[in-house]
Amino acid sequence: xxxxxxxxxxxxxxxxxxxxxxxxxxxxxxxxxxxxxxxxxxxxxxxxxxxxxxxxxxxxxxxxxxxxxxxxxxxxxxxxxxxxxxxxxxxxxxxxxxxxxxxxxxxxxxxxxxxxxxxxxxxxxxxxxxxxxxxxxxxxxxxxxxxxxxxxxxx
Amino acid sequence: xxxxxxxxxxxxxxxxxxxxxxxxxxxxxxxxxxxxxxxxxxxxxxxxxxxxxxxxxxxxxxxxxxxxxxxxxxxxxxxxxxxxxxxxxxxxxxxxxxxxxxxx
Numbered sequence: 704x705x706x707x708x709x710x711x712x713x714x715x716x717x718x719x720x721x722x723x724x725x726x727x728x729x730x731x732x733x734x735x736x737x738x739x740x741x742x743x744x745x746x747x748x749x750x751x752x753x754x755x756x757x758x759x760x761x762x763x764x765x766x767x768x769x770x771x772x773x774x775x776x777x778x779x780x781x782x783x784x785x786x787x788x789x790x791x792x793x794x795x796x797x798x799x800x801x802x803x804x805x806x807x808x809x810x811x812x813x814x815x816x817x818x819x820x821x822x823x824x825x826x827x828x829x830x831x832x833x834x835x836x837x838x839x840x841x842x843x844x845x846x847x848x849x850x851x852x853x854x855x856x857x858x
Numbered sequence: 859x860x861x862x863x864x865x866x867x868x869x870x871x872x873x874x875x876x877x878x879x880x881x882x883x884x885x886x887x888x889x890x891x892x893x894x895x896x897x898x899x900x901x902x903x904x905x906x907x908x909x910x911x912x913x914x915x916x917x918x919x920x921x922x923x924x925x926x927x928x929x930x931x932x933x934x935x936x937x938x939x940x941x942x943x944x945x946x947x948x949x950x951x952x953x954x955x956x957x958x959x960x961x962x
Binding site (some may be wrong): 782802803804808809810811812815816819822823824825826 | 885915922923924925928932933936937
C-alpha cells in the first residue's frame with residue numbers, strides 16, 4: 704500500500720515537471736512578444752528612446768565602434784556594424800538621431816556572445832548614427848555621421 | 859512565411875562561431891503612403907531569437923527602421939562544428955518563421 708503511494712507520488716511529480724517544462728517552452732515566444740518595448744521604439748526623440756530603454760548616465764567611449772559608410776547613396780539600406788572592446792556587454796542599441804523614431808534595434812547579448820552585431824538599417828536623411836552599449840551595468844555611447852543622398856523612409 | 863530565412867554559421871579562426879542570416883520580409887514601417895495616399899499598414903519583424911542547442915545566444919528587438927529583407931550577423935563562443943543553430947522571427951502581425959542550420 705505504502706509502496707503504491709510512493710509510486711503514485713513519483714508519477715505525479717514527474718508529470719508535473721513535464722507539464723511545467725512544456726509550459727515554459729510554450730510561454731517563451733509569448734513572453735518575448737510582450738517584451739517588445741513599444742514605448743522605446745515609438746519614441747520620437749533620442750532622449751525619449753534612451754529613457755524608455757532604461758537609460759542612466761551615458762559616457763561617450765572610444766571602446767564603442769561603429770562601422771558605417773560616410774556617404775550612403777541609398778538611405779533604405781545602410782550597413783551598420785557595432786562592436787566593442789568592453790567586457791561584460793549585455794546590450795547593444797542602434798539609434799538614428801534624425802529618424803522619425805530614432806530607436807532602430809536592440810540586442811540582448813547573453814554571456815558568450817561577442818559585442819559585435821551587424822545589420823542594415825533605413826535612414827530618412829543625413830544624421831548621426833548612435834550606438835549605445837551596456838557593459839557591466841554602465842552605459843557607453845559612440846556616434847558617427849552618415850550622409851544620405853536619397854532618403855529611405857519616403858514613398 | 860516558411861522558407862523566409864537563409865542562415866549560415868561557421869567557426870572562425872579564433873574559435874568563435876559567426877552566424878549570418880538573411881530574412882525575406884517587407885519591413886514596412888507603417889509611416890509610408892501608397893500612390894493613393896493611403897497609409898501602408900506596418901509589418902515588420904519585432905523579435906529575433908537565436909539558439910545554439912537550448913542556449914539562447916542572441917535576443918533581438920527590431921523597429922520598422924531595419925531595412926527590407928533584413929540581414930543580421932553576430933558572433934558567439936562555445937560552439938563546435940556540427941552543432942545546430944536555430945533562428946526564429948516574429949513580426950508585429952504575429953506571423954513567424956524559424957530555420958535551422960548546422961555549424962560548419
